[in-house]
Structure formats: structure tokens, C-alpha cells
Amino acid sequence: MLIRAQWLTIFYGNLEKLNQHYEMFQTVQIIDTSKKHIILAVLEDGKPTNGIPSKKLPLLFQNYLPSITQKIRDGEVKPL
Numbered sequence: 001m002l003i004r005a006q007w008l009t010i011f012y013g014n015l016e017k018l019n020q021h022y023e024m025f026q027t028v029q030i031i032d033t034s035k036k037h038i039i040l041a042v043l044e045d046g047k048p049t050n051g052i053p054s055k056k057l058p059l060l061f062q063n064y065l066p067s068i069t070q071k072i073r074d075g076e077v078k079p080l
Helices: 002-024 059-064 066-075
Strands: 027-032 038-044 047-051
Touching: 002 059, 002 066, 038 066, 047 066, 059 066
Parallel strands: none
Antiparallel strands: 027 038, 038 047
């Protein structure tokens, strides 16, 4: 059980760091591998270029990657 707890701490810690420093990477792909592989978001030079609509992002993504989620929302085309 301790190993699982350490793994979860590392996993969430990595999400926290990605949320803070994603703009330093030229390209970031965030892929959901829990069932079949789904590309949730692609960011290039800190800007979203591809992915699913923000309303369809998993809660884990929205909760642990709030800066990236907001960047995606800001980049979406608003309905007239």
C-alpha cells in the first residue's frame, strides 16, 4: 500500500509541475490512457492547438491542470 501511495504522490506532483511549467516546452501532448488512448490536449509554445472541448475534459484534468484548462477555455471559439 505504501508503494501505491508514493506512486500517486509522484503522479499528482507531476501534474502540478506540468500545470506550472507547460509553457517551457515546445510541444505538450496530454493523452488519457485509462481506456483507449484519447488525445485530450495538444499545446505548442504554450498555446492550445488541438484537443477536445474544455467541457469534455475529465475532472482529473480540470482539477489538477487548472492553468492548462483555462488556456484551453480562453482559446475556444465562443458561440454567437
